[in-house]
Amino acid sequence: MRFFLDTADLDEIATGLEWGMVDGITTNPSIIAKQGKPYLPTVREIAELVPGPVSGEVLATDYEGMLDQGRRLADLADNVVVKVPLGPAGLRVVRTLRGEGTLCNVTLCFSAPQALLAAKAGAAYISPFVGRIDDIGGVGMQLIEEILTIYRQYDFATEVLVASVRHPEHLLQAALMGAEVATIPFGVLEKLYKHPLTDLGLERFLADWNSTGRSFED
Numbered sequence: 383m384r385f386f387l388d389t390a391d392l393d394e395i396a397t398g399l400e401w402g403m404v405d406g407i408t409t410n411p412s413i414i415a416k417q418g419k420p421y422l423p424t425v426r427e428i429a430e431l432v433p434g435p436v437s438g439e440v441l442a443t444d445y446e447g448m449l450d451q452g453r454r455l456a457d458l459a460d461n462v463v464v465k466v467p468l469g470p471a472g473l474r475v476v477r478t479l480r481g482e483g484t485l486c487n488v489t490l491c492f493s494a495p496q497a498l499l500a501a502k503a504g505a506a507y508i509s510p511f512v513g514r515i516d517d518i519g520g521v522g523m524q525l526i527e528e529i530l531t532i533y534r535q536y537d538f539a540t541e542v543l544v545a546s547v548r549h550p551e552h553l554l555q556a557a558l559m560g561a562e563v564a565t566i567p568f569g570v571l572e573k574l575y576k577h578p579l580t581d582l583g584l585e586r587f588l589a590d591w592n593s594t595g596r597s598f599e600d
Contacts, residue, residue: 383556383557383561383562383563383564384405384406384434384562384563384564385398385403385404385405385406385563385564385565385566385571386404386405386406386407386408386434386435386437386543386563386564386565386566387404387406387407387408387565387566387567387568387571388407388408388409388413388545388547388565388566388567389407389409389413389567389568390409390413390414390416390417390419390424390428391417391568392427392428392431394568395407395428395431395432396431397568398568398571399431399432401571403571404432404434405434405435405563406432406434406435406436406437406563407428407432407434407435407436407437408436408437408465408487408509408543408545408565409424409425409428409436409437409438409439410438410439410465411439411441422438422454422455422458425438425455425458425462426458426459429458429459429461429462430459432461433461434461435461435462435463435485436459436461436462436463437462437463437464437465437487437507438455438458438462438463438464438465439464439465439466439489440452440455440464440465440466440467440475443467443469443471444471445471445474445475448466448471448472448475449475449478449479452464452466452475452479452484452486453479453482453484456479456482456484463485463486463487463506463507464479464484464485464486464487465486465487465488465489465509466486466487466488466489467488467489467490468488468489468490468491468496468499468500472488473488473499473500473503473505474503476488476500476503476504476505477503477504480503480504485506485507486504486505486506486507487505487506487507487508487509487543488500488503488505488507488508488509489509489511489545490509490511491508491509491510491511491529492510492511492514492515492525493525494525494528494529494532497510497528497529497532497533497540497542498532500540501532501533501536501538501539501540504540505540506539506540506541507540507541507542507543507563508529508540508541508542508543509543509544509545509565510522510525510526510529510542510544510545511545511546512525512526512544512545512546512547512548512552512556513546513547513548513552514546515546516548522546522552523552523555523556523559526542526544526555526556526559526561527559529542530542530559530560530561541562541563542561542562542563543561543562543563543564543565544556544561544563544564544565545564545565547564547565547566547567547570548570549570549573550570550573550574552564553566553570553574
């Protein structure tokens with residue numbers, strides 16, 4: 383499974399890359415605006431920093447507007463993936479950009495039929511928002527299972543990018559189901575390292591070692 387960070391914070395990205403746990407980035411205009419930075423230059427900066435895919439999202443909602451913005455995003459760097467919202471205009475943009483050799487990430491997916499349409503349009507990634515489904519009383523991970531079943535049934539090339547991940551359990555379930563990618567906040571990535579028995583084990587090990595009075599060189 384590949385990990386994409388959902389962020390525009392360059393410090394978080396740099397740390398994730400140092401850990402060797404960041405395979406790509408997803409971001410959008412709102413996330414970048416909260417950093418107080420200009421949109422397109424920041425997407426370019428992130429794409430230069432990260433060797434993997436960097437999803438930048440369009441702001442327009444009509445076909446011509448999304449297509450223009452998508453092309454401008456794609457021109458920033460070879461690893462930029464254009465993120466477009468689900469809908470007739472968005473999937474039409476996906477088909478057009480795919481014909482031009484540009485990869486697209488279809489976002490705001492909340493049903494398996496929507497994911498099927500995105501795959502048929504030629505999306506490189508589909509982004510189902512599991513946390514938001516949980517928020518309204520649904521089961522977000524059930525959607526991931528349904529999409530994976532459909533994609534495997536018909537051998538679609540579209541990869542499932544699990545989005546709106548709120549906690550490590552989301553990531554665990556996605557990995558068990560075989561989702562190709564998860565996009566996660568930096569805080570969730572940090573939590574993946576932690577377990578109370580790991581901390582306790584290290585504490586006991588160090589206490590045992592210190593009780594010997596020996597040094598590392600002995």
